[in-house]
Amino acid sequence: MPSAEPVVQLRCYCKNDGWGKKGHDSMAARLCAKTPGTDFKIEDDKHYSEMWMGTYPTTPSYVISTGETLQEYLKKYPELLGKKVRDKFEGELPYLPKILSMSKALPLQVHPDRKMAQQLHARDPKKFGDTNHKPEIAVALGPFELFAGWKPLTDLTRLFANKPLQRFLPPGEDKFHDGTLKQVARNILEAPENVVEQTIADVIKLPDDAFESKYRYIPSLLQRVCEQYSPTDNGTLLAVLCMNFFQLNAGDSVYVPADGIHAYLSGDIVECMARSDNVLNTGFCPRAERDSVEVFCEALSFWPHEPDEAFLGxxxxxxxxxxxxxxxxxxxxxxxxxxxxxxxxxxxxxxxxxxxxxxxxxxxxxxxxxxxxxxxxxxxxxxxxxxxxxxxxxxxxxxxxxxxxxxx
Structure with missing residues (x-):
């Protein structure tokens, strides 16, 4: 067998999720189209969302010089991983880098931890294709907006004192702790569409002094996200009201733990995650595509709770x-x-x-x-x-x- 080439150029492909940017506006598509020898061509009426660079089987990268997938190449030449990585991660490339280009919100999501990933894979291996967890980082390549983690509990206590939001509080509770937040999240996600729509309308009508100065964005952001999806989407209420909203610049980065709630909203980023494609969605997507609220809430962790905790230095x-x-x-x-x-x-x-x-x-x-x-x-x-x-x-x-x- 010939010796392995330690440096090989890859040909990658780009996905077409509806939240991606259109045509040449998508950095993911532009980068993908510039790989030598690619047969990928940009069509201006298509959305381009993610360029994957790795070994995950649903969207693999290919070694240009041999035509093999990178996974096949590394199986043939496992020494390229190095002994420590090969032994620790059982011969797999342990991460999956991507370029993402977003014109509107990705589904509101969490990635299950290893224990839940194993349970979900055993129950439905077609939908949950691996047993790994999926912590991830996102590095902004320009202006980048996202929801990640939860607003501080004291801030949520004050925010939900507003009359239109009190319907989501557990009986007899008005101060937030993690148990309260979990029940509020469940109540919002299970609310009927007419309740969601009415609550959004009521919150938009609240006077400015109903919000702390740092949350004056809430009414306009509710309107913006409603226009992207639907005024009846439960995820809109949960994300805008309960989650931290960030506007980052090139070079800024966030870390999302395996069970951390998040939704990217707009921009171009380099993303990297543990080698997994497991995800639970429950908002910013059609109702038929949403996962069980019960399973989603079971997967939730309640970190980060402060905006600064989400940043990766x-x-x-x-x-x-x-x-x-x-x-x-x-x-x-x-x-x-x-x-x-x-x-x-x-x-x-x-x-x-x-x-x-x-x-x-x-x-x-x-x-x-x-x-x-x-x-x-x-x-x-x-x-x-x-x-x-x-x-x-x-x-x-x-x-x-x-x-x-x-x-x-």
Whole structure:
């Protein structure tokens, strides 16, 4: 058997969910279409939502030089994962990077933890295709709006003192704790459509002084999300009233734990998650596509409870020689992410990583020196880099932006 090439270029594909951006407005589609040799073509009347870069079987990446899926290539050459990663994750690439482009809210969702994922997979393996958990990070590539985690309990206590919202409180309770919040979430999600529609209308009519200054956005955001889906969508009430609403800029990032409630609203992002596609949806989607409220509420955790707790910090990467690379390090073992940003003429060196890397060029052009080869790289190029390979980047003739997910 010939020896493995440790650095291989990947061909990826883009999904067509209705919440994606249309045609060339979608960064996911634009990047996907720029891979050399791809047969992917952008149609301006189609929505493009997610470009996947990894081994998950529903939307696999392909090794351009061999025509194999990346999964097949790594099964043939498992040494590319490195012994530690191969042993710990049973021979699998443990993460799944994506580019997401959103024109409206994704379904309101949680990803079940490992225990629940195993139960759901045993019950319905077609819908829940694996037994893994799915913590994830999202790094903004520009303006990015989302819902993630819960408003502070004291804020919810004051907010739900407004008469139109008192109908969702458990009998005899007016101060929020996690048990109250869980019951309020269930009551909102189980409310009849006419109650949802009337409540939204009533909240929109409340005077400004019904809301703390930081929540004055609630009426207008209710109207905006209603226009995207329906004034009877239960998820609109739960997200806008109970969840933290964020407006982030390029480079900002959030961490969503496996059982954390979230819904991305607009923008372009690099996302990375543990290798799973399990999800429970209960809003911002047709009623027929919603999962059981009981199961959804069972899966919920009640972290984060403060807006700052949802943010994922970044720091200069120890693995980078010239200080042009940032690292995002979520509190999980499946992956970290590096982001290298170079101006024209600048260089960066990334030391060999004790595990596999998947990298995507999100902007600009330059050269990459790796495994005794010099490769021209530009926007839309995606590579798998095997264990123990160092990378040298040079931005020319313009700037260069590269994101790298890796495991060690």
């Amino acid at each position: 970044k720091h200069p990467a120890d693995k980078a020689k010239h200080g042009k690379t940032l690292e995002y390090a979520p509190p999980i073992s499946e992956f970290n992410m590096l982001a290298t940003h170079l101006k024209a003429g600048e260089k960066e060196s990334i030391q060999p990583i004790d595990g596999p890397t998947v990298m995507v060029v999100t902007g600009g052009a330059g050269k990459m020196h790796a495994a005794n080869k010099t490769l021209d790289i530009s926007e839309g190029y995606v590579y798998f880099v095997g264990h123990g390979v160092g990378l040298d980047f040079e931005a020319c003739p313009q700037e260069l932006h590269v994101f790298m997910a890796y495991a060690e």
